[in-house]
Each structure stands twice: as C-alpha cells, then as structure tokens.
Amino acid sequence: MSKAAARGASGLSAWVDAVKHDKRAAFGAGIIVFFVLLAVFGPLFVGDPTELVGIPMQPPSADHWLGTTGQGQDVLAQLVVGTRTSLLIGFSVGLIVVFVGAIIGVTAGYFGGRVDAVLSLLFNVFLVIPGLPLAIVIAAYLPSGPLTLAFVLVIAGWAWNARVLRAQTLAHRNRDFVAAAEVAGESSWRIVTSEILPNMTSLLVSQVIGGTVYAIGAQVGLEFLGLGDVSATTWGTNLYWAQNDSALLTGAWWTFAPTGLAVALVGFGLTMLNSGFDEITNPRLRLERAWRAFLLGRGHEPGRSTPVVRENEKAVGNA
Amino acid sequence: MRYLLKRLGFYLLAAWVAVTLNFFLPRLMPGDPATALFARFRGMLGPEALDALRETFGLTDAPLIVQYFTYLGHVLKGDLGISVAYFPAPVLEVISGGLVWTIFLAGSALIMSFIIGTLLGVAAAWWRFGKVDTFVPPATALIGAFPYFWLAMVALYIFGFKLGWFPLGHAYSDRVTPGFNAAFIGDVFRHAVMPVGTVVIATLGGWLLTMRNTMVSVLGRDYVNLARAKGLSPRKVALRYAARNALLPSVTGFGMALGFVLGGSLLTEIVFSYPGQGYLLVQAVRSQDYPLMQGIFLVITLAVLGANFIVDLVSLWLDPRIRDSVS
Numbered sequence: 165m166s167k168a169a170a171r172g173a174s175g176l177s178a179w180v181d182a183v184k185h186d187k188r189a190a191f192g193a194g195i196i197v198f199f200v201l202l203a204v205f206g207p208l209f210v211g212d213p214t215e216l217v218g219i220p221m222q223p224p225s226a227d228h229w230l231g232t233t234g235q236g237q238d239v240l241a242q243l244v245v246g247t248r249t250s251l252l253i254g255f256s257v258g259l260i261v262v263f264v265g266a267i268i269g270v271t272a273g274y275f276g277g278r279v280d281a282v283l284s285l286l287f288n289v290f291l292v293i294p295g296l297p298l299a300i301v302i303a304a305y306l307p308s309g310p311l312t313l314a315f316v317l318v319i320a321g322w323a324w325n326a327r328v329l330r331a332q333t334l335a336h337r338n339r340d341f342v343a344a345a346e347v348a349g350e351s352s353w354r355i356v357t358s359e360i361l362p363n364m365t366s367l368l369v370s371q372v373i374g375g376t377v378y379a380i381g382a383q384v385g386l387e388f389l390g391l392g393d394v395s396a397t398t399w400g401t402n403l404y405w406a407q408n409d410s411a412l413l414t415g416a417w418w419t420f421a422p423t424g425l426a427v428a429l430v431g432f433g434l435t436m437l438n439s440g441f442d443e444i445t446n447p448r449l450r451l452e453r454a455w456r457a458f459l460l461g462r463g464h465e466p467g468r469s470t471p472v473v474r475e476n477e478k479a480v481g482n483a
Numbered sequence: 484m485r486y487l488l489k490r491l492g493f494y495l496l497a498a499w500v501a502v503t504l505n506f507f508l509p510r511l512m513p514g515d516p517a518t519a520l521f522a523r524f525r526g527m528l529g530p531e532a533l534d535a536l537r538e539t540f541g542l543t544d545a546p547l548i549v550q551y552f553t554y555l556g557h558v559l560k561g562d563l564g565i566s567v568a569y570f571p572a573p574v575l576e577v578i579s580g581g582l583v584w585t586i587f588l589a590g591s592a593l594i595m596s597f598i599i600g601t602l603l604g605v606a607a608a609w610w611r612f613g614k615v616d617t618f619v620p621p622a623t624a625l626i627g628a629f630p631y632f633w634l635a636m637v638a639l640y641i642f643g644f645k646l647g648w649f650p651l652g653h654a655y656s657d658r659v660t661p662g663f664n665a666a667f668i669g670d671v672f673r674h675a676v677m678p679v680g681t682v683v684i685a686t687l688g689g690w691l692l693t694m695r696n697t698m699v700s701v702l703g704r705d706y707v708n709l710a711r712a713k714g715l716s717p718r719k720v721a722l723r724y725a726a727r728n729a730l731l732p733s734v735t736g737f738g739m740a741l742g743f744v745l746g747g748s749l750l751t752e753i754v755f756s757y758p759g760q761g762y763l764l765v766q767a768v769r770s771q772d773y774p775l776m777q778g779i780f781l782v783i784t785l786a787v788l789g790a791n792f793i794v795d796l797v798s799l800w801l802d803p804r805i806r807d808s809v810s
Contacts, residue, residue: 293497297784
C-alpha cells in the first residue's frame with residue numbers, strides 16, 4: 165500500500181517537475197492557475213454581477229474598470245463571477261467525456277470481435293453526426309441550466325475520445341506484457357485497469373485537457389445561442405447579452421472583448437500545457453530538441469536525422 | 484466498390500439514428516409531448532388544425548411503433564411539419580431558403596482553410612525550425628483558442644463598424660437584384676469576406692499542425708531521401724513526393740472537421756445576421772419552434788453525411804491501399 169502511494173507521489177512530482185522545466189507547459193500552467201484562483205476567490209472581491217450599478221453602456225472608468233453592460237451591470241464583476249461556472253462546467257465535462265470515452269473505447273479495443281464492432285459503430289455514428297446542432301436540439305428540450313449544458317456537451321463530445329482510446333488499446337492489446345498478464349491468469353478487469361490504462365496515462369491527461377478546451381468553447385457557443393440559463397452569469401451568457409443589447413452596433417466593445425479574451429486565454433493555456441506534456445511523455449520529441457541544440461552548439465547544420473535514446477538519456481545521433 | 488457500399492450503408496445507419504433521435508426527443512420529455520410541443524400554437528390554431536398537426540408528427544394515441552413508422556414515412560416524403568416561428572410555412576420550405584447560404588459560407592470557409600493551412604503545414608515541415616515553423620503554429624493556436632463567433636464580433640466591430648470596410652451583416656444588400664449578374668456576385672462576395680475570413684483564420688491551425696506533423700515523418704522516409712539523392716528539384720521533392728503522401732490524414736480529418744466547422748459557422752451567421760441555418764436556428768430556439776429546430780438538425784446532419792461520402796470518394800482516389808485492400 166505504502167509502496168503504491170510512494171509511486172503515485174513520485175509520479176505526480178515528476179509531472180510537476182516536467183512542467184517546471186518546459187517553458188511552454190509552465191506558461192500554460194501559469195495561465196490556468198491564475199484563472200482557477202480567479203474562479204475560486206475572485207467572486208469574494210467583486211460585487212453582485214446582476215446588480216444595476218450605473219448608467220448602461222459606459223466605457224471603462226475608475227469606478228467600473230471594464231465599463232458597464234447594456235443593462236448597467238459591472239462587466240468586471242460579470243467576468244469574474246462567470247469564470248467560476250464556466251471553468252467548473254469545462255473541467256467536469258472534460259473529465260466525464262474522457263471517462264465515458266475510456267469505458268467504451270477500452271472495452272471495444274480490449275474485447276474485440278462483436279463487442280468492438282457494435283461499440284465502434286456507435287462512436288463512429290456519433291462522430292459523424294454534427295455535434296453542435298445535436299447539442300442544441302437536445303438542450304432545447306431540457307430545462308436550461310449548467311446540468312443540461314454539461315449533459316449535452318458529454319453526449320456530443322465523448323465519441324472522439326472513445327475512438328482514440330480504442331486505437332491505443334488495440335496497440336497495447338498485442339504487446340507481450342498483456343500476453344504475460346493473461347498467461348499469469350489475471351482477470352480482464354485487472355489487465356485493463358492495471359496493465360493497459362496506466363500505460364495510457366499521458367494520453368488520458370492530454371485528452372482531459374483537450375476535452376476541457378472543447379467543453380469551454382462549446383458551452384460558450386450554446387449559451388451565446390441562448391440555450392443556457394440566461395439569468396445566470398457565465399461567460400457565454402455575458403456574450404449572449406452583449407449581442408442582444410446590440411453592443412457591436414453601439415460600439416460597446418468592452419461588453420464582449422474581455423469575455424472572449426478570457427475564453428481564449430484559458431484555451432490557449434490548456435493547449436500550451438498539453439503540447440508541453442507531449443514532450444514530457446514522448447522522449448523522442450524531447451531528444452530531438454536536445455539533439456538540435458547539441459548540433460548547433462558545435463556549429464553543425466541540423467539535418468533530418470532522428471536521435472536515439474541511450475540509457476543515460478543523452479541525445480545521440482543515429483549517423 | 485464494396486468499400487463504397489459499406490460506407491454508404493454506414494451513412495444510411497447514421498441518418499437513421501438521427502431521424503430516430505428526432506422522433507424520440509419530444510416523446511422523452513416529461514409530461515405529454517404533444518401538448519408541450521404544440522403549446523406554442525395555442526390561440527393560433529383551432530382544435531382540428533392541432534389534431535392535423537399531431538397527425539403530421541405522428542403524435543397520436545396510436546401505439547409508439549405505429550407513430551414511429553408514420554413519422555418515418557413523413558420524413559421520407561420530406562414532410563418535416565409546420566414551423567411555429569414562420570407559421571404556416573412548412574419547415575422544409577423555411578430551411579431550403581437558407582440552406583444555400585450555409586453551404587456557401589461553411590463550404591468556402593472549410594475549403595479555403597484546408598488549402599491555406601495545409602500549404603503552411605508543408606512550408607513549416609520543409610523549413611523546419613524556420614520562421615514559418617517557429618511563429619505561425621503558436622499564432623494560429625492562440626487565434627484558434629478564440630470562439631469563432633467572438634472573432635466574428637471583433638472583426639465586425641473593427642472592420643465593419645469602426646473602419647466601414649465591409650457591410651455590417653446579411654448576405655447581400657437590398658440595392659442589388661439576386662441573380663447571375665456582376666453587381667450581385669460582387670455584393671455577395673463583399674458580404675462574405677468577414678464571415679468566411681474569421682472562420683478560416685480560426686480553423687487554419689488544425690490543418691497546419693496535422694500536415695506539418697505528417698510531413699515531418701514522411702520527410703524521414705527512404706523514398707524522399709532517394710528523390711533527393713536523384714537530384715530532383717527541392718520543389719518536386721517537397722510537393723510531389725512528400726506532401727502528396729502526407730496529405731492523407733488531412734483528407735481523412737476533413738470529414739471529421741466538417742461537422743465542427745459547420746457548427747462554428749452557424750454561430751458566425753448569427754453575428755452577421757447571415758440568412759442561413761444558424762440564423763434560423765436561433766429564431767427557432769428563441770421562439771421554441773421545435774419542428775424547425777429538429778428539421779434544421781436533420782437537414783444539417785444529412786448534408787454532413789453527404790459531404791463525408793464525397794470525402795470517402797476523394798480518399799479512395801488518393802490512397803490506392805484502400806482500393807487494393809477491398810477489391
């Protein structure tokens with residue numbers, strides 16, 4: 165037990181360590197940490213976002229740093245309070261789509277045969293049906309609110325993860341270590357959970373990040389259409405009201421610009437974090453960079469040769 | 484041929500799933516589906532007309548299975564019911580009015596984004612660690628992080644509202660008569676620049692990265708080295724040998740991207756009041772016009788399925804391995 169705990173800790177610290185050493189990942193992580201802190205503590209420092217605090221459509225000023233909306237609410241307060249719901253839905257949906265995708269994808273890949281045929285057909289159908297219109301049609305029938313949003317985003321978004329994880333499971337399925345576990349008499353459940361899934365950790369993490377990016381974007385889109393709870397304060401409803409109050413045609417850029425920037429920053433931060441993880445978990449990408457630096461350092465023009473991994477993890481060319 | 488039949492079968496199945504979903508959604512709602520669905524019609528219609536409408540949707544007292552086949556029959560005949568928002572126009576008529584604009588907008592954006600992004604990807608892989616490779620992917624990743632419709636709002640604000648370079652909305656202005664004449668085409672083009680442009684910019688990055696990554700691995704192959712050793716011009720090696728073979732994953736991804744880009748362009752339409760499906764969809768959502776909403780979902784799904792089939796044809800032509808493996 166203590167051994168497993170120790171391994172878990174060193175695994176986590178290895179990730180943290182890796183993020184610290186990769187500039188892109190650290191940058192991305194910085195952005196995400198900032199927004200998470202904003203979501204948790206921000207609402208304590210700003211007023212009620214729905215309160216009418218001033219003249220509508222006022223540009224940014226000392227009183228209202230980001231101006232006021234078409235209703236006369238404080239844009240900054242709306243942005244900060246909106247962060248909480250939007251991030252919460254984003255991260256939960258990101259986790260759930262990977263969870264659902266893993267159950268279906270790994271089952272299909274591991275058991276193969278008829279199970280695979282049926283499940284593959286299922287996720288391929290869901291992949292080919294356009295997601296946003298599907299989400300809209302379902303959401304329109306349900307009571308509007310964060311739960312509905314999360315539900316339709318999962319319905320429209322799980323299939324991609326299932327497909328990728330099925331392919332990855334297939335790749336692991338025929339490896340020797342799985343065969344060894346089978347011969348040793350391990351149950352299918354154990355093989356999947358302790359042999360196959362741990363080997364896909366990096367993929368799962370990057371899928372959760374990708375799923376979160378998807379969820380935040382799609383959620384903002386649905387709310388912009390008016391399918392969220394329009395009386396709640398989220399990033400999407402902020403944009404919905406900006407559009408509804410004709411912010412554009414009155415020149416009130418401050419009512420829509422900050423929210424879009426926040427959405428993009430979170431998405432960009434997550435993407436950076438993800439591409440940093442790519443290099444952490446794919447030694448080849450990392451070595452390529454090191455190998456190039458090594459060659460340049462010696463005054464050589466880097467060619468297209470692929471570096472190979474040596475035991476001491478130093479980059480050595482294959483030339 | 485067998486491959487194509489298999490794909491066709493798959494698309495038919497997907498279409499059936501979409502239709503079936505459409506049938507069950509209103510019936511899964513809590514309460515009496517018919518009442519909820521037609522609550523909006525109250526006051527507009529007499530009881531006989533309501534009964535006739537229920538008949539159209541198969542929302543009768545008949546057993547579910549009978550209702551289901553009635554519904555399937557209506558859909559096959561193209562009868563998607565009556566729109567609430569545009570009462571009493573049939574849903575199909577309302578949709579077909581905007582379909583051309585949606586296909587034009589999403590289609591041209593998708594194709595342009597594919598071509599530009601893929602070419603940039605080729606350049607990034609060929610001059611690896613060069614200027615294109617260093618600066619363009621992060622820039623497109625940043626732009627791609629913005630919601631399409633938000634980029635559209637910003638573009639509309641800057642280029643439409645502040646600078647006045649492009650019209651503020653709609654597909655063409657009232658001054659021109661629709662038809663095949665230079666004035667109309669020019670006007671449509673001017674109106675399309677911003678909606679198409681914002682979607683293209685937002686989606687470039689995906690194509691760029693896919694192409695770049697495949698191309699990088701293709702460039703390490705023996706046949707590329709051989710082509711180089713033969714002394715072929717770099718242009719020929721890059722385009723005819725490497726890019727052509729690296730194109731396949733992008734083409735496969737094209738089908739997948741279709742639905743995604745279409746979703747984004749629906750939202751873009753709303754920003755520009757572009758008279759396509761997105762604009763209709765928002766009308767439908769706001770007036771709780773369920774028949775119209777479901778009709779749009781069905782038509783869009785069918786369009787995407789059809790486009791996917793075309794993509795299959797193209798990849799069959801591009802990749803002899805698919806042909807060989809099935810014949």
